[in-house]
Amino acid sequence: MDKVYVTGLKVDAFIGVYDWEHEQTQPLILDLEMDWDNRKAAESAQLNDALDYDALSKAVVQLIQARPRALIETIAEEVAQLILQEFKTPRVRVKVAKPQAVPAAQYTAVELVRSQAQ
Numbered sequence: 001m002d003k004v005y006v007t008g009l010k011v012d013a014f015i016g017v018y019d020w021e022h023e024q025t026q027p028l029i030l031d032l033e034m035d036w037d038n039r040k041a042a043e044s045a046q047l048n049d050a051l052d053y054d055a056l057s058k059a060v061v062q063l064i065q066a067r068p069r070a071l072i073e074t075i076a077e078e079v080a081q082l083i084l085q086e087f088k089t090p091r092v093r094v095k096v097a098k099p100q101a102v103p104a105a106q107y108t109a110v111e112l113v114r115s116q117a118q
Protein backbone atom coordinates (compact mmCIF):
# COMPACT_ATOMS: atom_id res chain seq x y z
CA MET A 1 0.00 0.00 0.00
CA ASP A 2 1.16 3.54 -0.74
CA LYS A 3 1.84 5.89 2.15
CA VAL A 4 1.39 9.53 3.09
CA TYR A 5 3.61 10.84 5.88
CA VAL A 6 3.58 13.75 8.28
CA THR A 7 6.86 13.64 10.18
CA GLY A 8 8.05 15.77 13.08
CA LEU A 9 4.80 17.66 13.58
CA LYS A 10 5.41 19.89 16.61
CA VAL A 11 2.42 20.72 18.79
CA ASP A 12 2.56 22.70 22.03
CA ALA A 13 0.07 21.10 24.40
CA PHE A 14 -1.08 20.85 27.98
CA ILE A 15 -0.01 17.26 28.58
CA GLY A 16 0.98 15.37 31.72
CA VAL A 17 -0.03 13.82 34.99
CA TYR A 18 1.77 16.21 37.35
CA ASP A 19 0.40 19.52 38.65
CA TRP A 20 3.20 21.59 37.11
CA GLU A 21 2.33 20.17 33.73
CA HIS A 22 -1.14 21.67 33.97
CA GLU A 23 0.36 25.17 34.23
CA GLN A 24 2.50 25.25 31.09
CA THR A 25 2.50 23.74 27.63
CA GLN A 26 5.14 21.28 26.47
CA PRO A 27 6.08 20.28 22.95
CA LEU A 28 4.92 17.01 21.50
CA ILE A 29 6.40 15.67 18.26
CA LEU A 30 4.15 13.51 16.11
CA ASP A 31 5.09 11.14 13.32
CA LEU A 32 2.08 10.01 11.26
CA GLU A 33 2.05 7.32 8.57
CA MET A 34 -1.15 6.82 6.61
CA ASP A 35 -1.97 4.09 4.11
CA TRP A 36 -3.40 5.71 0.98
CA ASP A 37 -3.64 4.74 -2.67
CA ASN A 38 -1.80 7.63 -4.33
CA ARG A 39 -2.39 6.47 -7.92
CA LYS A 40 -5.65 8.41 -8.43
CA ALA A 41 -4.11 11.69 -7.27
CA ALA A 42 -0.99 11.07 -9.34
CA GLU A 43 -3.15 10.62 -12.44
CA SER A 44 -5.64 13.45 -11.88
CA ALA A 45 -3.35 15.94 -10.12
CA GLN A 46 -6.42 16.89 -8.05
CA LEU A 47 -6.05 17.59 -4.34
CA ASN A 48 -9.51 16.05 -3.90
CA ASP A 49 -8.04 12.68 -4.83
CA ALA A 50 -5.10 13.03 -2.47
CA LEU A 51 -4.90 12.55 1.27
CA ASP A 52 -4.44 16.24 2.06
CA TYR A 53 -1.55 16.24 4.57
CA ASP A 54 -1.99 19.98 5.17
CA ALA A 55 -5.67 19.66 6.18
CA LEU A 56 -4.84 16.54 8.18
CA SER A 57 -2.02 18.26 10.09
CA LYS A 58 -4.23 21.22 10.96
CA ALA A 59 -6.99 18.92 12.21
CA VAL A 60 -4.52 17.03 14.39
CA VAL A 61 -3.11 20.23 15.93
CA GLN A 62 -6.64 21.51 16.62
CA LEU A 63 -7.61 18.23 18.30
CA ILE A 64 -4.53 18.17 20.54
CA GLN A 65 -4.87 21.80 21.58
CA ALA A 66 -8.62 21.53 22.28
CA ARG A 67 -8.17 20.31 25.88
CA PRO A 68 -5.52 19.03 28.31
CA ARG A 69 -4.71 15.29 28.54
CA ALA A 70 -2.80 13.34 31.17
CA LEU A 71 -1.10 10.68 29.02
CA ILE A 72 0.45 10.70 25.56
CA GLU A 73 -1.33 7.36 25.01
CA THR A 74 -4.64 9.27 25.01
CA ILE A 75 -3.31 11.72 22.43
CA ALA A 76 -2.11 8.87 20.19
CA GLU A 77 -5.44 7.05 20.31
CA GLU A 78 -7.53 10.17 19.69
CA VAL A 79 -5.31 11.24 16.79
CA ALA A 80 -5.58 7.77 15.22
CA GLN A 81 -9.37 7.77 15.50
CA LEU A 82 -9.60 11.29 14.03
CA ILE A 83 -7.52 10.29 11.01
CA LEU A 84 -9.46 7.06 10.43
CA GLN A 85 -12.87 8.68 10.79
CA GLU A 86 -12.38 12.12 9.21
CA PHE A 87 -9.84 11.27 6.52
CA LYS A 88 -11.01 7.71 5.75
CA THR A 89 -7.56 6.18 5.68
CA PRO A 90 -7.53 2.37 5.82
CA ARG A 91 -4.70 2.27 8.35
CA VAL A 92 -2.65 4.73 10.37
CA ARG A 93 0.51 4.59 12.47
CA VAL A 94 0.82 7.29 15.13
CA LYS A 95 3.93 8.03 17.18
CA VAL A 96 3.75 10.68 19.88
CA ALA A 97 7.02 11.81 21.44
CA LYS A 98 7.40 14.01 24.52
CA PRO A 99 10.96 15.33 24.34
CA GLN A 100 11.03 17.15 27.69
CA ALA A 101 9.52 14.35 29.81
CA VAL A 102 12.73 12.63 30.94
CA PRO A 103 15.70 15.02 30.96
CA ALA A 104 18.26 12.25 30.53
CA ALA A 105 16.46 10.83 27.51
CA GLN A 106 16.38 12.23 24.00
CA TYR A 107 12.64 11.69 24.09
CA THR A 108 9.96 9.37 25.40
CA ALA A 109 7.25 8.15 23.06
CA VAL A 110 4.38 5.81 22.40
CA GLU A 111 3.37 4.36 19.06
CA LEU A 112 0.26 2.57 17.85
CA VAL A 113 -1.23 1.24 14.64
CA ARG A 114 -4.97 1.31 14.00
CA SER A 115 -7.06 0.33 11.02
CA GLN A 116 -10.68 0.67 9.96
CA ALA A 117 -11.40 -2.84 11.17
CA GLN A 118 -10.34 -2.05 14.76
Ligand SMILES: Nc1nc2c(c(=O)[nH]1)N=C([C@H](O)[C@@H](O)CO)CN2
Nearest residue numbers: 015016017018070071072073101102
Ligand atom coordinates in the same frame (compact mmCIF):
# COMPACT_ATOMS: atom_id res chain seq x y z
N1 LIG B 1 3.54 5.72 29.43
C1 LIG B 1 3.54 6.97 29.95
N2 LIG B 1 4.27 7.23 31.05
C2 LIG B 1 4.27 8.47 31.56
C3 LIG B 1 3.54 9.51 30.98
C4 LIG B 1 2.79 9.21 29.81
O1 LIG B 1 2.12 10.09 29.21
N3 LIG B 1 2.81 7.94 29.33
N4 LIG B 1 3.60 10.77 31.51
C5 LIG B 1 4.33 11.05 32.59
C6 LIG B 1 4.46 12.42 33.09
O2 LIG B 1 3.45 13.28 32.62
C7 LIG B 1 5.87 12.86 32.69
O3 LIG B 1 5.92 13.02 31.27
C8 LIG B 1 6.35 14.10 33.35
O4 LIG B 1 7.75 14.28 33.07
C9 LIG B 1 5.09 10.01 33.31
N5 LIG B 1 5.01 8.72 32.68
